[in-house]
Amino acid sequence: MTLEPGMxxxxxxxxxxxxxxxxxxxxxxxxxxxxxxxxxxxxxRATVNRALRDVADAGLIxxxxxxxxxxxxxxxxxxxxxIPVIRMEIxxxxxxxxxxxxxxxEAVPTGEVRARMETGARPLLHLVGLHLADGRxxxxxxxxxxxxxxxxxxxxxxxxxxxxxxxxLNVPFEGGDIAFSAAPASPPEAEALGCAPGDALFVTxxxxxxxxxxxxxxxxxxxxxxxxxxxx
Amino acid sequence: MTLEPGMxxxxxxxxxxxxxxxxxxxxxxxxxxxxxxxxxxxxxRATVNRALRDVADAGLIxxxxxxxxxxxxxxxxxxxxxIPVIRMEIxxxxxxxxxxxxxxxEAVPTGEVRARMETGARPLLHLVGLHLADGRxxxxxxxxxxxxxxxxxxxxxxxxxxxxxxxxLNVPFEGGDIAFSAAPASPPEAEALGCAPGDALFVTxxxxxxxxxxxxxxxxxxxxxxxxxxxx
DNA sequence: AAGTGGTCTAGACCACCGG
DNA sequence: CGGTGGTCTAGACCACTTA
Numbered sequence: 001m002t003l004e005p006g007m008x009x010x011x012x013x014x015x016x017x018x019x020x021x022x023x024x025x026x027x028x029x030x031x032x033x034x035x036x037x038x039x040x041x042x043x044x045r046a047t048v049n050r051a052l053r054d055v056a057d058a059g060l061i062x063x064x065x066x067x068x069x070x071x072x073x074x075x076x077x078x079x080x081x082x083i084p085v086i087r088m089e090i091x092x093x094x095x096x097x098x099x100x101x102x103x104x105x106e107a108v109p110t111g112e113v114r115a116r117m118e119t120g121a122r123p124l125l126h127l128v129g130l131h132l133a134d135g136r137x138x139x140x141x142x143x144x145x146x147x148x149x150x151x152x153x154x155x156x157x158x159x160x161x162x163x164x165x166x167x168x169l170n171v172p173f174e175g176g177d178i179a180f181s182a183a184p185a186s187p188p189e190a191e192a193l194g195c196a197p198g199d200a201l202f203v204t205x206x207x208x209x210x211x212x213x214x215x216x217x218x219x220x221x222x223x224x225x226x227x228x229x230x231x232x
Numbered sequence: 233m234t235l236e237p238g239m240x241x242x243x244x245x246x247x248x249x250x251x252x253x254x255x256x257x258x259x260x261x262x263x264x265x266x267x268x269x270x271x272x273x274x275x276x277r278a279t280v281n282r283a284l285r286d287v288a289d290a291g292l293i294x295x296x297x298x299x300x301x302x303x304x305x306x307x308x309x310x311x312x313x314x315i316p317v318i319r320m321e322i323x324x325x326x327x328x329x330x331x332x333x334x335x336x337x338e339a340v341p342t343g344e345v346r347a348r349m350e351t352g353a354r355p356l357l358h359l360v361g362l363h364l365a366d367g368r369x370x371x372x373x374x375x376x377x378x379x380x381x382x383x384x385x386x387x388x389x390x391x392x393x394x395x396x397x398x399x400x401l402n403v404p405f406e407g408g409d410i411a412f413s414a415a416p417a418s419p420p421e422a423e424a425l426g427c428a429p430g431d432a433l434f435v436t437x438x439x440x441x442x443x444x445x446x447x448x449x450x451x452x453x454x455x456x457x458x459x460x461x462x463x464x
Numbered sequence: 465a466a467g468t469g470g471t472c473t474a475g476a477c478c479a480c481c482g483g
Numbered sequence: 484c485g486g487t488g489g490t491c492t493a494g495a496c497c498a499c500t501t502a
Binding site: 276282 | 493
């Protein structure tokens with residue numbers, strides 16, 4: 001029990017984490033309410049609230065009005081990861097970034113892309129480009145843009161700037177979803193990335209929205225050996 | 233300009249996001265300091281602080297004492313993802329989870345595992361197990377545990393509970409790192425997962441620490457078709 | 465040295481929801 | 484209905500950093 005006044009919310013958080021780890025508050029057990037903790041720890045309730053919100057964000061406790069706060073039974077760890085602009089990611093490693101536009105067309109998407117974009121039989125802007133790191137293939141960007149939702153894209157010069165970067169700079173968005181998976185290299189992907197067909201490649205697929213409307217969807221296929229990394 | 237009193241921090245955040253998206257505050261530009269925003273928006277500075285902290289967490293603005301707050305030039309989006317216990321993830325999809333221990337040994341790790349665990353030539357507990365969803369292979373868990381750091385693991389019955397779940401329930405940890413990648417199925421992986429050798433598989437590698445000391449490292453290889461999903 | 469964000473406090477009101 | 488967390492306020496002090 002710490003009774004020093006002037007406690008910071010980080011100190012409160014650490015004390016809460018200590019009690020959870022020490023099983024003073026075992027999984028599933030309710031913990032004292034904010035006012036009580038504030039009294040015990042000698043700080044304001046707002047400070048306890050700040051600390052507990054942080055612990056709840058990490059998934060270690062569950063909070064509900066009236067029901068109080070409980071230690072999570074199955075602590076689902078939550079972690080953050082970053083989605084940088086590809087050029088910045090490459091340059092951040094001290095490598096030179098280059099980009100080559102491989103394909104630009106107006107076309108009607110099929111299959112998954114069509115389902116994700118929800119644009120039916122309307123033609124979209126389809127761009128395929130290769131990102132290079134120090135001259136070596138890094139990732140293949142296969143993108144569809146709804147020019148109805150992003151009119152400026154029709155006039156953009158995607159031979160000089162990648163759609164990835166142009167969109168980040170020019171098109172504010174509100175949300176979207178991301179999926180990560182592994183896929184074998186298709187023959188064209190293998191040729192572009194300089195690997196063998198069937199090689200295991202790391203794939204991310206993103207669709208970004210504004211006002212609930214899909215703006216663009218992209219499939220990024222990374223050259224063999226790519227790793228996405230983060231910390232808990 | 234909104235001048236209603238009693239503004240919530242979410243409303244302040246939304247107004248800030250609107251100004252950024254509308255280029256009222258263009259990329260790289262400084263935004264007014266908290267006190268000024270609080271006056272303009274008719275709320276307390278703490279409310280503005282809460283809102284700006286949220287926007288900064290998302291990567292859209294950069295805050296520094298004395299230097300003030302600026303709109304990020306290259307908005308690195310930050311997203312969260314969840315790392316559930318494998319059993320919970322499977323059961324959450326309405327499938328039955330099963331687990332089979334494939335290998336249990338005391339052995340000295342080599343290569344990457346040895347480097348990650350920092351245990352030198354000391355033998356560790358090595359466990360390999362298969363997670364099944366509705367009887368079909370879901371993921372292969374290849375784990376090393378430092379029994380010096382986690383003594384209880386030596387006596388645990390990993391034929392009934394997976395190391396994944398046992399560790400979550402019994403071993404509090406403080407941090408770690410995670411990597412995601414794609415890899416071809418090795419012959420033993422292919423046999424365990426019921427796919428062909430060389431098939432592209434989604435792989436996650438985690439090392440968890442307590443007090444800066446590695447407790448366990450695990451390589452999870454998922455059956456073909458697995459997708460990790462999250463939203464921005 | 466001074467301005468900015470970071471945080472704490474004490475009090476208050478409110479929304480929600482479980483008993 | 485009443486207790487809990489969620490939030491706002493007004494004021495204050497502090498830490499950091501950069502001009």
